[in-house]
Amino acid sequence: MPNSKRQLAYVIDLNKCMGCHTCTIACKTLWTNDKGMDHMWWMKVNTMPGKGYPKDWEKMGGGYDANGKLALGRKAEEADYGKPMEFNYEEVFYGGSGNKVHLAPKEKPGWGPNWDEDIASGEYPNAYFFYMPRLCNHCTRPACAEACPYGAIGKREEDGVVLMVDDSKCASCPDHVCMKGCPYKEVFFNPLRNAAQKCDACIPRMEKEVAPACVRQCPGRCIWVGYLDDAEGPVHKLVNEWKVALPLHAEFGTKPNVYYVPPLSPPRLDGDGNVDASQPRIPTDYLRSLFGPGVDSALACLNDEIEKKRNKEESELMNILIVRRWQELLGEFPKDPSEVQA
Numbered sequence: 001m002p003n004s005k006r007q008l009a010y011v012i013d014l015n016k017c018m019g020c021h022t023c024t025i026a027c028k029t030l031w032t033n034d035k036g037m038d039h040m041w042w043m044k045v046n047t048m049p050g051k052g053y054p055k056d057w058e059k060m061g062g063g064y065d066a067n068g069k070l071a072l073g074r075k076a077e078e079a080d081y082g083k084p085m086e087f088n089y090e091e092v093f094y095g096g097s098g099n100k101v102h103l104a105p106k107e108k109p110g111w112g113p114n115w116d117e118d119i120a121s122g123e124y125p126n127a128y129f130f131y132m133p134r135l136c137n138h139c140t141r142p143a144c145a146e147a148c149p150y151g152a153i154g155k156r157e158e159d160g161v162v163l164m165v166d167d168s169k170c171a172s173c174p175d176h177v178c179m180k181g182c183p184y185k186e187v188f189f190n191p192l193r194n195a196a197q198k199c200d201a202c203i204p205r206m207e208k209e210v211a212p213a214c215v216r217q218c219p220g221r222c223i224w225v226g227y228l229d230d231a232e233g234p235v236h237k238l239v240n241e242w243k244v245a246l247p248l249h250a251e252f253g254t255k256p257n258v259y260y261v262p263p264l265s266p267p268r269l270d271g272d273g274n275v276d277a278s279q280p281r282i283p284t285d286y287l288r289s290l291f292g293p294g295v296d297s298a299l300a301c302l303n304d305e306i307e308k309k310r311n312k313e314e315s316e317l318m319n320i321l322i323v324r325r326w327q328e329l330l331g332e333f334p335k336d337p338s339e340v341q342a
């Protein structure tokens with residue numbers, strides 16, 4: 001697949017994500033609110049450590065092996081997304097049973113989006129978790145597209161967005177290999193359209209200079225969008241200059257373009273409740289398993305720059321991360337949706 005001229009990228013600051021799911025709902029309302037799309041969450045917020053969505057996606061395989069060869073994994077099935085839940089509305093509202101019957105799923109559910117939300121790891125008093133919004137990484141080497149034998153998925157030359165270019169071709173593909181190729185499990189199958197569907201980075205908005213919905217709606221000001229080659233932009237600075245924004249599971253080999261500022265954490269407490277400042281609450285080994293070895297220097301850099309601010313010194317990094325004006329998040333897509341034609 002030829003390289004794109006520019007590469008769109010996102011940075012997500014995990015220290016600011018509060019797990020409100022506004023990004024999730026903005027995306028769902030705009031793009032996956034149609035028939036056959038119940039299980040599609042192109043943007044979702046996983047509690048980490050956790051099994052995520054689809055369940056245990058990190059263990060399903062895909063991407064490239066150590067020699068750079070495409071390595072298909074398995075695709076997510078209904079049980080991994082969780083069966084759509086049917087509720088007993090008729091019984092509760094029209095059944096005449098008063099308050100003897102309560103609203104509940106008709107079938108006992110086994111999994112679903114946010115199933116393990118806010119469930120911590122570690123042991124009291126050192127329990128921990130953090131939130132991680134996830135969307136398609138618009139990879140520089142998209143395994144979804146390389147896996148597809150019909151050329152149904154493409155990568156745009158002008159901005160590096162990975163999108164379905166011809167989903168009519170999916171009907172010829174009984175095996176949904178794009179889903180096996182993507183190691184992040186960001187391609188979904190719509191059984192009613194008989195076609196794969198995925199995040200397209202809100203192209204119809206971006207082409208009118210309106211930022212993707214997940215970025216624009218985030219009340220925590222924690223998602224930036226921009227081009228990696230924009231040397232003055234926050235995305236470039238956080239990824240390439242300050243090197244505090246890191247790709248998730250770079251070992252999958254797809255060169256993902258969603259970057260994360262890793263979470264800082266309070267120190268551990270010992271058995272008597274005293275602070276043990278020698279160790280962070282979130283084990284660094286766990287963060288290394290997500291973001292690679294660069295996480296040590298990223299965390300050290302964040303701590304150093306926070307210290308500067310505490311000492312009333314200037315810090316360009318902290319000024320970027322604070323985002324005093326929320327429009328700083330929007331890169332080359334500053335327009336309000338109301339300014340452009342629907």
Ligand code: SF4
Nearest residue numbers: 136137139143144182
């Ligand atoms: Fe393709 Fe998955 Fe990469 Fe998105 S995250 S571009 S779906 S391989």
